[in-house]
Amino acid sequence: VLTQSPGTLSLSPGERATLSCRASQTVRSDYLAWYRQTPGQAPRLLVYGSSSRAPGIPDRFRGSGSGTDFTLTISRLESEDFAVYYCQLYGTSPLYTFGQGTKVEIK
Amino acid sequence: EVQLVESGGGLGRPGGSLRISCTVSGFSLDDYGMSWVRQRPGKGLEWVSGIVNWNGGVTSYAESVRGRFTISKDEAKNSLYLHMSSLRVEDTALYFCVRDSYYYAVDVWGQGTAVTVSS
Numbered sequence: 001v002l003t004q005s006p007g008t009l010s011l012s013p014g015e016r017a018t019l020s021c022r023a024s025q026t027v028r029s030d031y032l033a034w035y036r037q038t039p040g041q042a043p044r045l046l047v048y049g050s051s052s053r054a055p056g057i058p059d060r061f062r063g064s065g066s067g068t069d070f071t072l073t074i075s076r077l078e079s080e081d082f083a084v085y086y087c088q089l090y091g092t093s094p095l096y097t098f099g100q101g102t103k104v105e106i107k
Numbered sequence: 108e109v110q111l112v113e114s115g116g117g118l119g120r121p122g123g124s125l126r127i128s129c130t131v132s133g134f135s136l137d138d139y140g141m142s143w144v145r146q147r148p149g150k151g152l153e154w155v156s157g158i159v160n161w162n163g164g165v166t167s168y169a170e171s172v173r174g175r176f177t178i179s180k181d182e183a184k185n186s187l188y189l190h191m192s193s194l195r196v197e198d199t200a201l202y203f204c205v206r207d208s209y210y211y212a213v214d215v216w217g218q219g220t221a222v223t224v225s226s
Contacts, residue, residue, distance in 0.1 A: 033212035045208075045212055045214050048212040049210055095142060099151075
């Protein structure tokens with residue numbers, strides 16, 4: 001089980017966002033990924049292997065963590081970053097488990 | 108350009124069946140595993156089913172759909188399918204066709220096809 005916190009984060013453009021994802025047991029770091037979903041769009045892969053940015057993802061996105069605690073940090077929020085973020089754990093059955101999501105909204 | 112395009116969604120009746128499809132381009136189904144992920148209205152993401160690109164295309168299912176849904180693919184047609192039977196109201200969702208990357212995450216998403224189950 002993956003638990004994301006907070007449920008909602010209210011911030012202003014240019015501010016720093018820190019999103020948390022906690023696993024119920026120790027997981028392999030290379031099995032943890034992060035996605036961003038803007039309204040009406042499909043999710044987009046941001047980070048895989050807990051800290052590797054996907055192709056085309058700007059360096060304001062930084063993933064970190066190990067064990068049971070993982071973090072996605074967005075250094076300076078831009079307009080397209082106000083969205084819902086999901087962490088995801090790779091497994092066998094189910095193949096992918098997603099957290100419940102963190103919404104980053106404009107303050 | 109890598110692209111996934113879903114089709115076949117619509118209205119299904121409780122207890123009925125529907126088949127949704129995904130046509131892929133820009134890569135071969137021989138080279139990647141594929142999955143279906145759904146999103147109920149206003150809710151989060153749920154992996155539904157997957158099929159690997161090796162070992163004869165082994166399939167796997169979420170507990171919530173096992174025995175009711177069947178995933179398959181036709182590599183010659185560059186197409187992925189999800190046959191849904193014994194539909195339930197709670198199967199109402201946007202169904203995304205997705206590509207399983209080589210690094211334990213989904214690297215390509217379709218835009219989704221909406222399935223509504225209602226009497």
